[in-house]
Amino acid sequence: MIAYNKIWLDNLSNREKSINDFYPHIFTDIQKENIENQYPAGFYSPNFFVRIGLFILTFIIAGFSLGLLSLLFISNVGYSFNFILLFFGLVSYGLLEFFVQFKNHYQSGVDDALLWISAISIVVSLNLLLAITLSLNALLICVLSVYFSVRFLDKIMTAIAIAAFMALVFLLYIKAGSFAKATSPFVLMMIASLIYFYTKNKFQENNYKHYYSNGIVIKITSLLLIYFAGNYFVVREMSNRFFNLASKVNVNIPFAWVFWIFTIAIPILYIWWGLKKKDIFTLRTGLLLIAAMVFTVRYYHSVLPLEIAMLLGGIILISISYAVTKYLVLPKNGFTATNIDTRNKQSKLNIESLIIAETFSNNTNAAAHDTNFGGGSGGGAGASGQF
């Protein structure tokens, strides 16, 4: 099913393994070349920045080709745009296969772009041509994204596939009546957990090894979906939208206390589990969800004024990191506070420093311009929106 040459894919992962084994020690170009010769791969995979360039340019070519096609056929032959778009999506898919099969493109920017162009064109054109219901759309997106994940190993498609599948389950299940509506969050959480436990170790097995990184995406997506299916804010908003249950502000949703427990306990559970199992993905998902938890709590119970909450939150976060850094001055229980892998790709662009300048300078500029002093703090408040 995989469109790419499997032996070459194996060789790429073997290369990475050897490089990782070598890594902390001196690593010369000759060593690297030896490894590359040992595991040959004939893919065309240019440098990351060239990939970005090719991605953008492929989109430009596609956009103007679509424009040209529409001009030619709508004014001269009278075809409708919807047909042209569908045709265009299919042609893009053909080109994608061509570049992958005959030109050996692999993560070159061209194949990435063509994959998205064909997927988006097909979904949009089918929606324009036929009046597709919400659940049919979920099915269509799910099928397409599963196909693209399986054939082209695309990770974002995998995340979309899981999300679309859950949406489909939700939309079908709530048709069963009021009992189904009330229990839908639990059912969704259960299904997401099933996906999580079923796929947890699946992609380390030999048959599925090419899907290793897709497996990680499935894991993270299902962890997120377990949380959001039980999050108080999401449940309440969904109830309002789909069943008009709690449309009045002071009417609470059923089992509210259960959802509050989920909202608060699950992120902590993830962090604990991630630390216990030394699983970086669960840990990071948990940390991310702390933000969702704080947001949810503050949305309904603003105990403190925003600035005081931010101040206290900042002090708590800094204290936690101080304590952890102090505790891990020497590695303990297999944990360390130092950076083991210094090959971080982003570090070359100094992205961290740009983020600092972006988020902290709004305030400094405003503080410096005395006429609109303090106005800039709105920038800081904007950033706090995540919490």
Next chain:
Amino acid sequence: MEKTNSQPSIKLFSLYWEIKTILYLGTLLLSSGLAILIYKNIDTIGHQIILLFIAAICIGSFSYCFKNKLPFKTSKVLPPNSFFDYILLLGCFTLVTFIGYLQFQYDVFGNRYGLATFLPMLLLFFTAYYFDHIGILCMAITALAGWAGIAVTPLTILQKNDFNSGSIIFTAFVLALVLLAAGYFSVKRHVKNHFEFTYNNLGTHLLFISTLAAMFHFEEIYLLFFLLLAGVSFFYYKIALKKRSFYFLLVFSLYFYIGLSYTIINLLFFELNTDMSGIYLSCIYFIASAIGLIMFLISMNKKLKLL
């Protein structure tokens, strides 16, 4: 670092990025919270207490940093831990806020508004060099640009600058040259070599954007600026080859492509006055030129990899 490197057999689980992110968020929340607190209490009695509080945080942060820092060198000095970096950032932020507050409330600098922005900028540059902190260098450059009247950070560079004014375009162009010169001398004089990229990166984008803005703004003589853009692009072509930089390759290609497309479209619609055929021709131009640029990037990719 050495500790982990000398024992590769034990697989350690690193919490480096997690701690760093939590620290970043903590620092951001604390400083933004402070800024809002001052803003809301500016006319109440409490503001002197807040001022004291800010001063206390500032002094505390800086004394921590002075105590824990490694000796100054003109080459790269690694921070003792990642905590250090963010405490320094907190110190700088509170310092700048403190100065801004003094100016607002007590008019310390009177009507010399320039000084009220110039002094924090100098302090930021000094801190960046003294403690070797690229994030604060970025803040300092942003402050320098703010003093000159323009925004340089990635999200604000297009949003907040009014490139319809000739003087802004000119200022941006000069500032870009200043930043590039700073980058050049960082390496030439061996003063914090690793700051070069930050200067060059911000300077390059500013240079290209101001040149493009000049093309769009001075419509009568846009071809002149197109020639300037072509010259600058050729210069960066050489730089990309010399430094083996895929990043600068992408940057100059895309900016040049925007300028070229503007020129071609202008020629088609305003010089030749084509109607419908112009639309067809421009579609064909975009398809052909993008294919051409893809071929250029692919051949450059090969060339740079072989270097």
